[in-house]
Every structure is written in structure tokens, then in C-alpha cells.
Amino acid sequence: QHPIRIGIGGYGNLGRGVEAAIAKTPDMTLVGVFTRRAPETVTTLSGQVPVHPWDSLPERTEDIDVLVLCGGSKSDLPEQGPAMAALFNTVDSFDTHATIPEYFAAVDAPARAAGRTALISCGWDPGVFSVNRLFGEALLPDGETYTFWGRGLSQGHSDAVRRVPGVAGAVQYTLPADAAVEAVRAGGRPELSTREKHTRECFVVLADGADAEAVRSEIVGMPHYFADYDTTVNFITAEELERDHAAMPHGGFVIRSGSTGEGNSQVVEYRLALESNPEFTASALVAYARAVHRMSAAGQHGAKTVFDVAPGLLSPRPAADLRRDLL
Numbered sequence: 001q002h003p004i005r006i007g008i009g010g011y012g013n014l015g016r017g018v019e020a021a022i023a024k025t026p027d028m029t030l031v032g033v034f035t036r037r038a039p040e041t042v043t044t045l046s047g048q049v050p051v052h053p054w055d056s057l058p059e060r061t062e063d064i065d066v067l068v069l070c071g072g073s074k075s076d077l078p079e080q081g082p083a084m085a086a087l088f089n090t091v092d093s094f095d096t097h098a099t100i101p102e103y104f105a106a107v108d109a110p111a112r113a114a115g116r117t118a119l120i121s122c123g124w125d126p127g128v129f130s131v132n133r134l135f136g137e138a139l140l141p142d143g144e145t146y147t148f149w150g151r152g153l154s155q156g157h158s159d160a161v162r163r164v165p166g167v168a169g170a171v172q173y174t175l176p177a178d179a180a181v182e183a184v185r186a187g188g189r190p191e192l193s194t195r196e197k198h199t200r201e202c203f204v205v206l207a208d209g210a211d212a213e214a215v216r217s218e219i220v221g222m223p224h225y226f227a228d229y230d231t232t233v234n235f236i237t238a239e240e241l242e243r244d245h246a247a248m249p250h251g252g253f254v255i256r257s258g259s260t261g262e263g264n265s266q267v268v269e270y271r272l273a274l275e276s277n278p279e280f281t282a283s284a285l286v287a288y289a290r291a292v293h294r295m296s297a298a299g300q301h302g303a304k305t306v307f308d309v310a311p312g313l314l315s316p317r318p319a320a321d322l323r324r325d326l327l
């Protein structure tokens with residue numbers, strides 16, 4: 001059957017990761033990259049992919065089976081998600097956890113009206129970590145779930161810092177609190193506040209003339225991203241950012257610590273160790289784009305989350321192969 005035709009909406013770390021991930025699939029083809037910048041200023045990995053202006057997307061609704069939205073969650077997706085769900089089947093990685101319900105509603109209405117499928121908040125957290133939190137809770141109702149990230153570079157938080165006026169460049173690292181991790185690993189079920197589980201460390205390049213203290217306070221007080229954490233902000237040069245902070249490793253784990261029967265301890269753990277956060281996230285977006293294409297064809301329209309996706313739809317392999325090899 002025809003390859004699934006993918007468009008990339010927004011070309012940053014995630015956009016590059018999606019281009020790389022499609023090249024590793026047997027059943028997908030990349031139609032083009034769509035950017036708000038001048039197309040001639042955007043260089044793709046392969047150099048072979050057509051780059052088009054974002055505004056040309058409405059003309060491409062018949063050429064693209066799934067548009068993968070790679071914009072930032074802080075400012076891009078809240079506008080691009082609903083707008084593109086009216087035109088295409090979409091997948092995005094929206095990760096402002098506190099506002100996912102509102103975002104779901106904002107995407108669901110245009111997707112339903114257009115008879116399209118829009119999978120939101122796909123990636124690892126939210127994404128496959130969410131699915132594993134659900135498994136833990138459903139299988140072990142008597143228990144506690146813990147999620148730890150890092151030490152690593154959060155792209156959502158790095159994007160959010162880059163959007164602060166006066167910031168010319170930035171990255172944010174998330175550090176898990178060792179004492180909290182040890183307490184959970186020891187099988188305890190400690191009550192841990194957000195602030196007790198992680199700290200956040202930012203490295204920021206100031207734009208010329210920007211006020212460092214104004215930038216610092218806007219970052220540390222930022223709702224949903226930093227306000228609930230102990231956050232440090234270090235000011236560095238553009239050269240240091242490029243030299244010392246170009247890699248984007250990350251990782252973490254979800255643990256469900258529960259008990260069954262008369263008190264038998266049961267522990268479920270799902271762990272990621274990522275050399276490239278964006279490339280892993282993009283790999284999830286691409287696998288879920290395959291599922292969205294199939295769900296749309298089956299008439300499952302409107303906004304969806306990873307909880308709505310039957311796992312078999314993620315695989316390029318026929319169901320009979322899965323039954324034979326993976327059961």
C-alpha cells in the first residue's frame with residue numbers, strides 16, 4: 001500500500017528528529033518541512049527535503065496524511081495545534097501538563113468539525129511515561145506512582161526560557177533529588193512535593209542590553225514551568241552555550257510501588273536513558289503518526305491522547321506477525 005505521507009510543521013530539534021526517524025521507517029515518506037522562517041534559511045539534515053513557508057500549508061491538505069507539529073509548547077502549539085487540526089491529521093508533543101485539558105478541548109473541536117484525528121501530548125512525558133503510569137495504576141490499584149527525570153536537558157523548559165524577553169539562547173537541566181530517588185527505590189512510599197523531587201538549572205545567554213535580574217525573576221517565577229521548583233539561573237556567553245551545552249541527553253523512570261493480596265510487594269519500573277531527547281521524542285511522534293493515520297481512516301476523529309491508541313497501531317508489522325513474534 002502507499003507510504004504514509006508526513007509533513008513536518010516547525011523545524012527545530014524535534015523537526016530534525018522527525019526527519020531522521022522517518023528515514024528509518026519502512027512505510028513512511030517525508031513530503032516537506034514547513035517553517036515560519038524564510039525557507040531558504042532552513043537547512044534540513046538530508047538537504048533533499050523541500051522546505052516551504054508555513055502559510056502554504058492550507059494548499060497541502062490532500063498531499064499530507066499526517067502533519068507532525070514540532071513547535072514549542074509554551075507559545076507555538078497553543079496556536080498551531082487548533083489551527084492545524086482543522087486541516088490535517090496531526091500529532092504533537094504538547095507538554096505543559098497543567099493545561100493539557102484545555103489544550104485537548106481547543107484541538108478537539110476543530111478536529112471533529114473537519115473529520116480529522118489529532119493526537120496531542122505524545123513523546124515521553126507526556127507520552128510513553130503517561131502510558132506506564134496508567135499501567136502501574138490499573139494493574140496495582142493499591143500503590144503509589146513516582147516519576148523522576150534527569151539529570152538531563154528538558155526541551156520544554158529550555159524552549160520556555162528561550163521565549164523570555166531578553167534571552168538570546170538557553171538550556172535547562174532537570175536534576176532529580178537523590179534522597180527522594182533512594183527513598184522510592186528502597187520500596188518506601190514517601191509523600192514528596194514537586195519541590196522535593198527535582199531542582200532545575202538554567203544556562204542563559206542574555207540579549208544585548210537585557211537586565212539579568214529581570215530575566216532571572218521571570219524565569220524562576222514562571223507558572224507551570226519553574227514556580228514550583230528551586231531553580232538556579234546561570235548567565236553564560238553564546239560561545240559557552242555552543243561549546244558546553246550542545247548535547248541534549250535526558251532520561252528518567254516511572255515506578256509503581258504497590259502491593260497485592262495480603263501484602264505482597266510488587267514493583268513496576270519503566271526507564272529511559274536518552275543520548276538525544278529530541279530524537280527519542282521524534283521517534284515516538286513518528287510511531288504514533290502511523291497510528292493516527294490508521295485511526296483517522298477508521299473514523300476515530302477528534303482529539304486523542306496516547307491512552308486512546310491501541311499499541312498494535314504503532315507497529316509497521318502486520319498483526320499476524322505481532323501475534324507470532326511478540327505475544
Ligand SMILES: NC(=O)C1=CN([C@@H]2O[C@H](COP(=O)(O)OP(=O)(O)OC[C@H]3O[C@@H](n4cnc5c(N)ncnc54)[C@H](OP(=O)(O)O)[C@@H]3O)[C@@H](O)[C@H]2O)C=CC1
Nearest residue numbers: 010011012013014035036071072073093123124125156159
Ligand atoms: N512530550 C515530550 O516528551 C516532549 C515534548 N517536547 C516539546 O517539544 C517542543 C519543541 O522542542 P524543540 O524542537 O527542542 O524546540 P525548538 O526551540 O528547537 O523549536 C521550536 C520551534 O522554534 C523554531 N525554531 C527552531 N530553530 C530556530 C532557530 N534557529 N531560529 C528561529 N526559530 C527556530 C521552529 O519553528 P519554525 O521552523 O516555524 O521557525 C521550531 O518549530 C518543546 O517545547 C516541548 O514542549 C520536547 C521533548 C519531549
Ligand SMILES: N[C@@H](C[C@H]1CC(C(=O)O)=NO1)C(=O)O
Nearest residue numbers: 095125149154155156157174
Ligand atoms: N517534556 C519533557 C520530557 C520530560 C523531561 C521533563 C523535565 O526535565 O522536566 N519533563 O518531561 C521535555 O521537554 O524534555
